[in-house]
Amino acid sequence: MGKTFAEKILSRCAGYDVTVGDIVFAKPDFCISHENASAICATFKKIGVDNVFDPDKIVLTFDHTVPASTIAYANAHRVVRKFAKEQGIENFYDMNKYGGVCHQIMCQEGFSAPGLVIIGSDSHTCTSGAMGAFAVGVGRTEMAGVWATGELWLKVPDAISIEVTGDFQPGVGAKDLILRIIGDMRADGADYCSVEFYGDGIENMSIADRMTICNMCVEMGAKNAVCKPDDKVRAALEGKAKSDKWEMVWADDDAEYLASYRYSLEDIAPAVAKPHTVDNYATISEATGIKIDQALIGTCTNGRLEDLRAAAEVLKGRRVKVRTMITPASVEVYRQALKEGILETLLLSGCTITPPGCGACIGLSSGVLGDHETCISTANRNFKGRMGSKEGFIYLASPMTAAWSALHGEIRDPREHFESASDKAGGGQA
Amino acid sequence: MRIQGRVWKYGDDINTDYIFPGVHTYVLMSDEEMGTHAMEGIDTDFTKNAVKGDIIVAGKNWGCGSSREQAVKCLKARGIGALVVVSAARIFYRNAINEGFPVVICPEAVETTQPGEQISIDFDKGQITNAKGVYSFKPYSEHIQSLMQCGGLLPYIRQSLAE
Incomplete structure (x- = not known):
């Protein structure tokens, strides 16, 4: 086996063959x-x-x-x-x-x-x-x-x-x-x-x-x-x-x-995790229309250059309706995003760029929630009180969903952006 | 060893933010002070009224979420005698072993135990007794038992280094 x-x-x-439970x-x-x-x-x-x-x-x-x-x-x-x-x-x-x-x-x-x-x-x-x-x-x-x-x-x-x-x-x-x-x-x-x-x-x-x-x-x-x-x-x-000991290892x-x-x-669709557990899965259509007070894009879960780029693509040339925190995962991500013009796009859209780190995810700084406030967050936990007030609500989602929702002040399906983008492209050709 | 105590009962997926909120996590404090915040995120009645010797009985996935060890320390400092659960999240379970704080996996006992009742746990026999009956649980493996008997990881390491 x-x-x-x-x-x-x-x-x-x-140094010897082990099996489950050892x-x-x-x-x-x-x-x-x-x-x-x-x-x-x-x-x-x-x-x-x-x-x-x-x-x-x-x-x-x-x-x-x-x-x-x-x-x-x-x-x-x-x-x-x-x-x-x-x-x-x-x-x-x-x-x-x-x-x-x-x-x-x-x-x-x-x-x-x-x-x-x-x-x-x-x-x-x-x-x-x-x-x-x-x-x-x-x-x-x-x-x-x-x-x-x-x-x-x-x-x-x-x-x-x-x-x-x-x-x-x-x-x-x-x-x-x-x-x-x-x-x-x-x-x-x-x-x-x-x-x-x-x-x-x-x-x-x-x-x-x-x-x-x-x-x-x-x-x-x-x-x-x-x-x-x-x-x-x-x-x-x-x-x-940093170590020369590494080698490609994979399962038999x-x-x-x-x-x-x-x-x-191909079967995966935009989704959210509803308050107050990460396994409280809902498709985007079940959450569409829920009003938000804040968006958080970044952290260790979704704070890489690719994530910020995806958010910027959705936000480009538009203004967010709610306060939107961008928390890059590292100074290097921050620097690259600056170099690519991503941060400028995000700032012009009305976002707030926080220092790299955990940001508001742990509820200690950079955008904690007040009573009865709702946040759409790209972080990894939506436990009650995680981002501040115990009376707050956290919906977990992708950077694209968070960005598109921030533009509307409510949870929305980011595919609307891509549909309208492709309509425009199609319209241009016709 | 045998303990007896009053039960605080909870459901499934009690996470570490509930047991010990993040707002206290990055502040250096004594174990005793941690005890004053126990369960603050979910049950301030417990935070105010739990006493030494009480026992927590809960559902599945107790202690899911962050790796914060204060989630174990605050319960231990508060004098909680043991935790009886359907299951515990891995890092919490491990932290509990390292602190010498007993976590008993016994779904049958959880099902029939009522909040506020007195139950007893006999660790030598591997038995829990409540108003409805007597339930057996599997003892820790040999390695874990030796660690627990030392009082947790720190005394265990000190002993190993001395040998």
Whole structure:
């Protein structure tokens, strides 16, 4: 019997063939933490070792509370800066070091690569599966333990395979696909599983799209998510890979999966996740006409150049009816969007560009919701109170849906934009 | 070990924003202070009135959402004796083990337990007793048990490093 991706990676970690349910001790290739490193530093010091296992394998970013808006946040940043300096951690993406959301930095800067084991003290660490890595989120104490010992226990998970075929229709994106999958599988449908995506639909997607998909798999309980790596991943790592240990790893054809699903991208339509759970799937027609007070486009889920470009294409030459926050996933995304004129288009449309980071998704800055306000958001969670007031409502959607809805002040089908665009083109020819 | 306590009962998909809201997540605070915010996002009655020894009983996918460990720490600091659930989200479950906070998976007991009733949990026998009956649950695996017996990951690592 062949092995799943997860079984292959963890067999390599163990040095022998493992199967589902085995406990394996793994040595991560990279460990990522953000502001919660401030708490990890304190826990690390309680363990009783002086130095981290390998400063070059630890990556630190600031993304949840940047720029610091309270004294408490600023002081937490100070703790991390001091620790990074003491320990000689050079992969520290402080605000003067060209940073961004941790998951974006991992993929963009060449830390995440096929076959590597990535551990992160953030639930969306699974985003790095877009680069073919085995990437798993853990808690703070666990990360302190890894910093001290260089290893952690991992249970070999069951796996779910998802074959994706074809290509998106105009106005439809990766966010619509993953909202549909989570809606089908529900919030615990992939609990403790490795979710393994492959097929020509995945090959047709950009790495940005793959990141959106892998990012959200934790919303159905996944331990990790991964897209079969290909030449796009290889090209992204060219001259950038931070480890030379990476190699193309994928599941065997005869691997045993807990369940296997197939999605054709032609069948995927614009969608939203309604309040207050991510699996509360609705087609766009069921949500059309719901009034909104704010749109949020960006964050680790949909804050890449491709996402901002898609939003700008919809917004170009028009004005938004509601306040619209644009939160690029990193300074590099911000810079590229500036260079391409995307930011100018967005600003002229009436959008507000926030500093790169988590933005309003976590409800700490850059556009929190007031009582009874409704937001359409490209982020990954719509839990009650997530973006501010417990009386607020969050609808999750793609950048195209969020942008088109922002123009109308209500949730609308972004395909209307593409239909009118093609009508104009057709009319011009006639 | 055997514990007994009063039940707080919840449904499915209680996420970490409900257990410990994001607004407190990036502020450094003591475990005790975390305890004062427990369940603030969903049940301020609990936040005000839960007492040491109480037990939480809930549906599936408890602790879904963020990796924030305070979701475990706030319950432990509040003196909650254990969590009995249909299922728990992976990172919460792992954080609970690392904190030495017992999470019991027992759908049958969840189904028949009523809010406010007294139930007891015998960890050695792997049994939960409520007003309706006695229910068995599967104990932790050997590795996890040794970790729990040490009191969680930190004491376990300290012990391993000393050996």
